[in-house]
Amino acid sequence: MQENRLLALFISCFCVMAFSASSFAVQLEPMASVPIPTDNPQTSEKIGLGKKLFFDRRLSGDGTMSCAACHIPEQAFTDGQDIALSYPTTKNWRNTPTIINAAFYKFLFHDGRAKSLEDQALMPVGSSFEMNLNSDFLVEKLRIVPEYVAAFQKVFNADVTKERIAMALASFERTIISRNAPLDRYLSGDEAALSEGARLGFALFTGKGKCIRCHYGPHMSDDGFHALNVPENPDIVNDPRMLASLRFVAKLSGIKDYRDLKEDLGRYLVTKDQRDWKSFKTPDLREIARTAPYMHNGVFATLDQVIEFLNEGGGKGNLELTPLGLSDAEKNALKTFLTEALTGDEIKIEYPEIP
Amino acid sequence: MQRRNREGRATAILLFCLLLFFISQSSAEEKRYQVPLEDSPSYGSGEAPVTMIEFIDYQ
Amino acid sequence: MKDYRGRVKLVIKFYPYKYRDFAHIAAEAALAARDQGKFTEMHHLLIKKSPQLDRKDLIKYAQEIGLDTKKFTESIDNKKNAKTIERDKQLALSLDLYETPTIFINGRKVTGERPYAYYKKIIDEELQSARK
Numbered sequence: 001m002q003e004n005r006l007l008a009l010f011i012s013c014f015c016v017m018a019f020s021a022s023s024f025a026v027q028l029e030p031m032a033s034v035p036i037p038t039d040n041p042q043t044s045e046k047i048g049l050g051k052k053l054f055f056d057r058r059l060s061g062d063g064t065m066s067c068a069a070c071h072i073p074e075q076a077f078t079d080g081q082d083i084a085l086s087y088p089t090t091k092n093w094r095n096t097p098t099i100i101n102a103a104f105y106k107f108l109f110h111d112g113r114a115k116s117l118e119d120q121a122l123m124p125v126g127s128s129f130e131m132n133l134n135s136d137f138l139v140e141k142l143r144i145v146p147e148y149v150a151a152f153q154k155v156f157n158a159d160v161t162k163e164r165i166a167m168a169l170a171s172f173e174r175t176i177i178s179r180n181a182p183l184d185r186y187l188s189g190d191e192a193a194l195s196e197g198a199r200l201g202f203a204l205f206t207g208k209g210k211c212i213r214c215h216y217g218p219h220m221s222d223d224g225f226h227a228l229n230v231p232e233n234p235d236i237v238n239d240p241r242m243l244a245s246l247r248f249v250a251k252l253s254g255i256k257d258y259r260d261l262k263e264d265l266g267r268y269l270v271t272k273d274q275r276d277w278k279s280f281k282t283p284d285l286r287e288i289a290r291t292a293p294y295m296h297n298g299v300f301a302t303l304d305q306v307i308e309f310l311n312e313g314g315g316k317g318n319l320e321l322t323p324l325g326l327s328d329a330e331k332n333a334l335k336t337f338l339t340e341a342l343t344g345d346e347i348k349i350e351y352p353e354i355p
Numbered sequence: 356m357q358r359r360n361r362e363g364r365a366t367a368i369l370l371f372c373l374l375l376f377f378i379s380q381s382s383a384e385e386k387r388y389q390v391p392l393e394d395s396p397s398y399g400s401g402e403a404p405v406t407m408i409e410f411i412d413y414q
Numbered sequence: 415m416k417d418y419r420g421r422v423k424l425v426i427k428f429y430p431y432k433y434r435d436f437a438h439i440a441a442e443a444a445l446a447a448r449d450q451g452k453f454t455e456m457h458h459l460l461i462k463k464s465p466q467l468d469r470k471d472l473i474k475y476a477q478e479i480g481l482d483t484k485k486f487t488e489s490i491d492n493k494k495n496a497k498t499i500e501r502d503k504q505l506a507l508s509l510d511l512y513e514t515p516t517i518f519i520n521g522r523k524v525t526g527e528r529p530y531a532y533y534k535k536i537i538d539e540e541l542q543s544a545r546k
Contacts, residue, residue: 055512063433064527069513072525074386085526351510387521388509395425395502396444396453403423404544405520405537410429410506412514413440413460414467 026216028206030184031344034103034174040118040167042174046155050172052148052352053165058141059125061132064088067124067169070096073349076290077176082298083235083242090129091241093249094264095298098291100347101284103174104219110280110296112225113270117170122162129245135162147355178286181344194341201337204330209310211334214282220342225267225279229315232263233297264297289339303338307331421541426457427502429514436467438499443472445495446486447479455479 036042053059054067070085071077077099079085086092094110102108107115114120124130125138142148142160152160155168185193186202194202205211214222236242243262250258253269267276280296294300300309311331314321326334390408426444430437440460447456459475460467469490476486489495506516517524517533520540524533 057431057512058433063431064514066512069526074523074525079526081528081532085528088527351512354512385522388518388523389521390505390509390518392425393501394498395427396448396457397423397425398454398457399418399423400420401423403421405418405422405540406425406518407422407537408425408427408518410427410502410511410514410516412429412431412434412437413444414430414434414437414465 026212026222028183028187028202028212028216028220029218030187031177031179031181032104032218034177036174037116037118040170042171043155045151046168046171047175048352049148049151049155050168050170051349052151052354053169054172055352056354058145059131059133059138060087062088065131067131070124070130071099073347076100076287077347078291080292082233082293082301084130086129086245087127087132089241090132091235091239091245092129093236093242093245094296095293097283098287099173099176100178100287100291101176101219103177104284105221105281106223107281111267111270112281117173118163118166121166121169121173128248135165138162138165145355176347178342178344178347181286181342183341184344186341195336197333197336198340199337200330200333201335202341204326204334205337208330209324209326209334211310215285219284220286221282221284223282225276225281226320227266227277227279227318228309228320229278229318230280230295230297230309231299231315233299236264236297237262266296285338286342287344289343303335304331307334418537422537426453427505428499429503429506429511429516430499431514434465436465439469439472439490440464440467441499442490442493442495443467443475443486445498446489447476447481449489449494450481450485452479452481456481 054071057063057066057069059066060069065085065087070079072079078096082095084092084094084096097110102117107113108117108120109123114123122135122138125133125135139160139162142152142165148160152158152164156164158164182193182198183202186199205215214224214226216222236246246264247258247261250261250265250269254272255261255265255269263278265278267279267281268274270276288294288303292301292303294303294306300306307326308331309315310321311324311326313323392406392408395408428441428444430441432438444453444456444460447453456475456479459479463471463475472490473483473487476483509516511525513525515527519533519536522536522540524536
């Protein structure tokens, strides 16, 4: 009898240890230094050039849009809408992700189709429902502007090219970083940096809420893709123009049955791997208080709705999440953590003079 | 087990107080710009409680 | 705007983009019409007819709304209201505006062309707090 009990005790201790070990295998970390690729080092001139390009409406077909049209500095570099703003007469079909901390992602876009900021930068320029400009034409548009010609010479010691336009834009984007959030101070040892409620939320985030399983590291993302079965945005079916954009993207992605498509297939569009069906990138949660509405299609207007969705175990039929059983007080604590701990200093831009 | 219940209750009360505190804070600071009207043309009621200033490009 | 008669005032400032060929002259047209007391009519017509905003179109519109076309034509040819437009443009630059339309609703900045519902929400919020 005694031996059995000892054995049971031993096994339970082992299980507890193993469980704890897996819980702490990933953790939240304070902000790290920004990763800079060796083939695109930062210089202040390059950042300045990238900033001009970012705000320059020349980068759109009819001069109405710039990158900053949807990535509005005062709105945390997004546009505050469920579905992004779009090129006149068209409709976009996904939510504008923030530029803040984009420098840390392994992949860009909700479906991760770009593998670096440089890779991403010209994609919206060429997108028919975003900036709608052929980037080869963009090069010629810039080549007739003496200030740009001079700037490219100064920065790259070379001519304006698509690659260099992308490099400059990426360089500017690498300066848009969330800093000095209470979480960073807390993780560096300042116990008082978080309120009691936020600390409770932190415990839930890393414990019962299981958030940390995907949202970990300095930029709170596993750089992975998960299918939570978020409800489709009803506008997709209600607005035919949105459907046109959705199907256009599917067509370009090589989806054979794009004609009848009414859903966002997420990462599957990029990899054609069944395991990626309706998977979307785990976003960085920093600055989340400022970047409503939420999810790849902006379908949740408030964090309460997001937390409720996750508490219920995600959307119907998803294989990633299980119901959490959070009480109202716990849900509020989680929200307090998200809004209080992850909001850093407001990022103030000195607006560029566009040539 | 009992101790955790007592702690849990105290935390819940504290949490509730903090929640009230944060709710009062969160009807936040909408940034407002002071834009001079000058003699710019306008329409709509002069006495209106809401003024919209639009920077427009007709083309 | 019709929903809000009596409760919202709309003030127009001009921020023509230099690469849109008729943006500037259209702004002149709006102000020339204002000088003859018909700003609102011209303003709506310009929005409706855009991008058909070259000189001959603008004179046609002036006729349509019953302006003195000789005065109107002189005004836009001589850039009579260039100072106002330049003043508005400088104001826009000082506010770091990089996009049109940019609309301030009781000072709250909204950048870019938004669906009506987006503006409505903010207007309603402002009307609510004005009532208090």
